[in-house]
Amino acid sequence: MTVQTLEKKVRLPPFAEDNAIYTGLIRRYPPRPIETKQMHKDYSLLAGRLMALLEDELPASDRKGIERYLKVMIPLIRAFETEISPIGKAEPEDVLRFLMEQQELKEVDLAKELGGQPVVSYILNGKRRLTRDQIKRLSSRFHVSEASFYPSGV
Template identity: 40%
Template sequence: MNLNDLKKAWENLSKTVNLSPIRTEKQYKKMVQLADMLSDVIASSKKHSLLDLFELVSELIRAYEHEHFPVKDAKPQDILAFLMQEHHLKQSDLPEVGNQSVISQILAGARQLNVRQINALAKRFKVSAGVFFERA
């Protein structure tokens, strides 16, 4: 690994995207916008070349939200259940996530959301994908 090459690549990337911990609401909004664009491009692909970048951006968003918008003990399935209730949706209303059986397993906590499902839910409910990642 050549550190000079790495430094140049990082400087070029930094000019386009500030891939660093989010410290301000303005940075947060830009990062959410980037995550939305990446989600649209990646769609349901499990091997897209930008998938790792999407996951890094989602983690930065998650860290900022955890610090600034703490949600005590909210699990992804609880958030999904809340959003479904707020939007008056049944399990069968989310075919982009899976069939009714899959949704039932997710809501019961017997199955975790995968990246494709997280992207679909974030897009549908217009929320950050980070809200659907399991918190430690």
């Protein structure tokens, strides 16, 4: 079936899209159900990089395009994660490690926010717990709920 045949059968005109960033992301990285670990890795990396861009000063239309794309992709990423390995409650250091991997961060990148590189290392190795202040800073940086960084059972 051709696209023209499909359009005739659907009997709807194409939806207008006026956001160039959103349209560009859709064309370059089309949303689709994630079926392999490699696809998951690629789309998760893309989502992490786009979220990092949202921390920068962006024109409102660029921000809107990125946010709209993430609203489409994040549920697809989560659906794959739930299907492959239903998640129990993760420990704070595992959550932090995961978020760091997604945004390609090293310990030194969080040193200023957490009180130095050795502190980051202690936290990631489970030798030190996150403080409330650190949790607030991490929650803000990664755009996740503070609850993500509290230990199981708290």
